[in-house]
Amino acid sequence: MRIERSVLEAIRAVAERAYPHEGCGLLVGDAGPDGEAFVRRHLPVDNQSVEQGTSRNRYLIAPGDFLKAERAVTGEGLQIVGIYHSHPEAPAKPSAYDREHAWPWYRYLIVSVSRGTAGEARAWELVDDRSEFVEHTVAVEDSN
Amino acid sequence: MAVTIHIPGALRPYVGGSGAVDVEAPTVSQALAELTRTHERLRPHLFQEDGRLRSFVNVYVNERDIRDLAREATPLQPGDEVTIVPSIAGGATARPS
Numbered sequence: 001m002r003i004e005r006s007v008l009e010a011i012r013a014v015a016e017r018a019y020p021h022e023g024c025g026l027l028v029g030d031a032g033p034d035g036e037a038f039v040r041r042h043l044p045v046d047n048q049s050v051e052q053g054t055s056r057n058r059y060l061i062a063p064g065d066f067l068k069a070e071r072a073v074t075g076e077g078l079q080i081v082g083i084y085h086s087h088p089e090a091p092a093k094p095s096a097y098d099r100e101h102a103w104p105w106y107r108y109l110i111v112s113v114s115r116g117t118a119g120e121a122r123a124w125e126l127v128d129d130r131s132e133f134v135e136h137t138v139a140v141e142d143s144n
Numbered sequence: 145m146a147v148t149i150h151i152p153g154a155l156r157p158y159v160g161g162s163g164a165v166d167v168e169a170p171t172v173s174q175a176l177a178e179l180t181r182t183h184e185r186l187r188p189h190l191f192q193e194d195g196r197l198r199s200f201v202n203v204y205v206n207e208r209d210i211r212d213l214a215r216e217a218t219p220l221q222p223g224d225e226v227t228i229v230p231s232i233a234g235g236a237t238a239r240p241s
Contacts, residue, residue, distance in 0.1 A: 022236070049235070060231065063229040066230055080153055083232050083234075087235075094234070095235065104157075130189070
């Protein structure tokens with residue numbers, strides 16, 4: 001997965017601001033014919049788990065928020081290529097709960113946050129049979 | 145005349161890259177059954193093993209959530225727009241704290 005440096009830094013800032021709760025949002029960009037995703041910007045989205053009191057280790061993006069975002073970026077000739085969320089005081093690896101609720105094809109960028117500071121960011125994709133995630137390299141690119 | 149099912153980006157690779165699929169069906173349940181009959185690899189991403197829709201799969205008919213209508217028994221009219229909308233969920237651990 002390719003991502004612009006400024007976008008990754010902005011996502012890390014979202015994760016830090018949300019701490020000790022999980023922050024989340026959508027990765028917006030395009031996908032090449034080989035399926036490689038290029039993240040050009042991000043859309044932070046309210047974590048609906050806050051209302052349920054579970055946002056320290058849960059995130060939820062409501063369907064209405066998703067649909068609105070998908071229609072908006074499609075109008076710009078872009079698409080939602082993935083989702084990002086933070087794991088406060090936990091590694092940047094998908095949990096069983098992440099896998100249970102994951103969609104195929106989307107890249108899941110997870111940012112680990114420890115004591116309020118964002119650490120590693122790793123990208124994952126659910127395999128077709130939903131049995132596991134495979135990891136994608138995060139290639140950070142400087143804007144031209 | 146068919147109904148149109150709008151497909152979210154995550155599922156388009158399973159329907160040949162298309163953003164919409166037309167099917168002939170009188171209810172939402174039958175529309176989704178027809179969709180997954182013709183695109184078999186979609187099934188595990190929409191339905192649990194017991195055949196129920198996954199909890200994070202939302203279905204709208206003409207912009208209304210079928211949970212506010214008759215759920216999967218919601219009747220369809222020719223020309224209706226059915227939209228599959230993801231809820232996106234996850235988190236660091238299996239149990240909420």
